[in-house]
Amino acid sequence: MSIIAQGFVGARLTEARKARGISATDLADMVGVSVQSISKYENDRQSPKLDVVHNLAATLKFPHDYFLRPTPERDERPIFWRARLSAPPLARDRAEVRLEWMKELVDYLASFFELPALNIPGIEFSEDSFGSSDFVERVAQEIREFWDIRPGPMPDTVELLENNGILVSRIHVRADKLDAFSQWSDRFGIPFVVLSRDKASACRQRFDVLHELVHLVCHANIPQRRLNDRAFYKAVEKQADQIASAMLLPEADFTGELYAPSLDGFLTLKERWGASVGAMIMRSKQLDLIDDDDARRLWINYNRRGWRTGEPLDGKLEVEEPQLIRRSFEMLIEEGVQSASQILKALPLPVSDLEELADLEPGTLSGNSDRRSAPVLKDEFRQQSNVVSIFGDKE
Numbered sequence: 001m002s003i004i005a006q007g008f009v010g011a012r013l014t015e016a017r018k019a020r021g022i023s024a025t026d027l028a029d030m031v032g033v034s035v036q037s038i039s040k041y042e043n044d045r046q047s048p049k050l051d052v053v054h055n056l057a058a059t060l061k062f063p064h065d066y067f068l069r070p071t072p073e074r075d076e077r078p079i080f081w082r083a084r085l086s087a088p089p090l091a092r093d094r095a096e097v098r099l100e101w102m103k104e105l106v107d108y109l110a111s112f113f114e115l116p117a118l119n120i121p122g123i124e125f126s127e128d129s130f131g132s133s134d135f136v137e138r139v140a141q142e143i144r145e146f147w148d149i150r151p152g153p154m155p156d157t158v159e160l161l162e163n164n165g166i167l168v169s170r171i172h173v174r175a176d177k178l179d180a181f182s183q184w185s186d187r188f189g190i191p192f193v194v195l196s197r198d199k200a201s202a203c204r205q206r207f208d209v210l211h212e213l214v215h216l217v218c219h220a221n222i223p224q225r226r227l228n229d230r231a232f233y234k235a236v237e238k239q240a241d242q243i244a245s246a247m248l249l250p251e252a253d254f255t256g257e258l259y260a261p262s263l264d265g266f267l268t269l270k271e272r273w274g275a276s277v278g279a280m281i282m283r284s285k286q287l288d289l290i291d292d293d294d295a296r297r298l299w300i301n302y303n304r305r306g307w308r309t310g311e312p313l314d315g316k317l318e319v320e321e322p323q324l325i326r327r328s329f330e331m332l333i334e335e336g337v338q339s340a341s342q343i344l345k346a347l348p349l350p351v352s353d354l355e356e357l358a359d360l361e362p363g364t365l366s367g368n369s370d371r372r373s374a375p376v377l378k379d380e381f382r383q384q385s386n387v388v389s390i391f392g393d394k395e
Contacts, residue, residue, distance in 0.1 A: 003050040010044040011071045015100070016060045017042075018093040019353070021174075031055045065348040072104065072187070078224040079183045080215040082208065082237075091175035099194055101349060102169045102325075102357055103185060106192075108347055109328045112337060116324075118165035118190050121146040123218045130235045133242075133286070140246030143217060151253050153273045157209040158320040161193060166216065168209075168322040169357050170195045180208040184220050191216040197356075201310070202317040203276040209320075210244035218243070242286060248275050249283045261289045263301055270313050277302065277311050326359040333364075340365045 017027050017038075024042070028035040033052060040046035048056070057064045079099070081092060109115070121143055129135040147160065154160075158168050173179070173196040182193045193212045195205055219236055227233050254273070258280075259265055266280040275283075281302070285295045302308065332338040338346075344365055347354060351366045 004047050005050045005053040005067075006047070007068045008041070008047045008053060009067060009070060010042045012067045012069060013038075013056065014042045015071075015097045016056075016062050016066065018090075019097040020060055021090045021094050022060075023090075027056075027059070030059050062350055063344075063348040065345075066350075069348060072100075072107070074100070075103075075183060075185045075187055077184045077186060077220075078222065078227050079181055080212065080219065080227075080240075081181045082177065082179045082211070087175050087178040091173065091178055095171065095173055095175075095178065095181060095194065098169075098171050098353070098357060099181070099183060099192060101353070102167070102192060102194065103188065104347065105325060105354070105357055106167055106188065108343075109325065109332075112332060113328055115167075115190075116163060116165045120164055120166070120191075121217055125218045125221070127232075127235075130239060136239070136242045136246050136286075137251065139214075139218065140243050140250065143213070143243075143247060144250070151250065153275075154206065154210070154248055156320050157206045157213075158195075158322055161209065161213065162322060162324040166191050166193060166213075167324065168193045168195065169325060170197045170322060170359060171356055172197050174198060179204065180212050182212040182215055184216060191220075200319060201276065201314045202319045203270065203274055203279065203311075203314070205319055206274050207244055207248060207276070207279055210247050211240045214240040214243045214247075241282075245279060245283045245286060248279065249273065251287055254280075254283065255287065255289065258284075258289075261294070261298075263298060263305070263307075267312060270311070271317060274317065277307060322359050325357070329358050329360060329364070340367065 017024065022030075024038045025035050028038045031052065032055070033048075037046065037048070041048050053064065053067060056062075057067065079096065081087065106115075123139050123142065147164065149155065149160075161168055167190060169192075171194060175198075179196045179199065180194065182191060184191045193209065193216075195208060199205075215236075219240070222236065227236065254269075257269060257272075259268075261284045263277060266277040269275070269280065270277060273280075281290075281295060281298050284290045285292075290298070329343065332343065333340060344351065344354070349357075352362070354360075355362055355365055
């Protein structure tokens with residue numbers, strides 16, 4: 001007699017399927033059930049038998065307990081997608097699931113840690129600002145001044161966001177041009193940013209971080225129905241690009257160091273400014289340092305040099321990495337507050353996905369990492385409380 005799986009959560013099956021980029025029809029074929037059955041499981045109209053659950057877990061490579069875990073309430077705020085108009089829906093679904101997982105990680109960590117307080121500027125947005133260069137330059141300057149960023153190149157952009165209460169993670173998106181996305185969470189009262197690991201350009205990632213920051217600071221209150229308007233969405237994306245560019249390359253500082261608006265001239269500044277040559281071409285056009293014909297010639301030569309797929313110095317510049325979530329998990333383990341097995345029981349995600357979201361070294365939670373021996377802190381020097389602060393004492 002077959003046993004019905006008690007407590008099966010259909011929404012978790014939907015998540016797992018989308019996380020693997022698999023359609024309901026394909027999953028049905030893979031596990032040997034009808035697509036109608038998959039639909040019933042996902043919509044909680046029918047609970048699968050225990051052997052079917054084991055088959056689903058094995059096929060999707062998820063722990064069995066994942067399908068018994070209740071789903072938290074979802075945020076209704078819009079998600080700002082890079083390349084929303086061109087990214088395949090399956091890729092966006094896959095990425096969105098990981099955003100929800102990231103929130104579950106943060107919810108878990110919040111029971112042990114005091115996270116940095118949110119400290120970001122609020123910029124009043126109106127549609128009249130589209131196409132206004134004055135608005136672009138003013139907002140870029142206001143954001144830099146709000147955080148007392150000194151003249152010259154931007155500091156570590158990921159660290160800047162994390163220090164000011166914005167949670168950042170990186171995943172393999174596996175979709176061209178879907179380089180980053182972000183969302184304000186009403187449930188947590190903070191924003192989340194997810195970056196793509198698929199491209200190793202440190203400069204491109206820095207631009208992506210600032211682009212998402214602009215959405216969070218300027219566009220947070222735009223309703224989804226407006227973003228569904230194709231022309232409006234393109235205008236919002238263009239504005240985010242322009243403000244990010246102005247933050248990355250402030251007019252006076254950038255032009256003061258640029259000896260010539262040429263590919264070689266831009267390249268000499270790339271390492272110091274942490275900005276791509278492509279970004280400098282666009283910024284130069286934005287500042288009217290070059291006209292349309294100059295820009296066209298630069299892009300033609302840029303492509304001829306093969307820089308569209310990779311610029312010089314891309315392999316030399318170090319990609320900025322999130323530290324907040326990773327260090328939190330490392331401290332839980334190092335301080336003996338939680339073991340790897342306790343973490344995996346509390347967060348029954350596939351180990352590789354959990355380690356990726358937390359930016360942990362592969363094997364940290366599975367015990368398969370090639371870590372060197374390290375000294376162990378004596379018990380009397382360990383912190384006694386189960387609540388640990390990694391962000392300094394609060395006043």
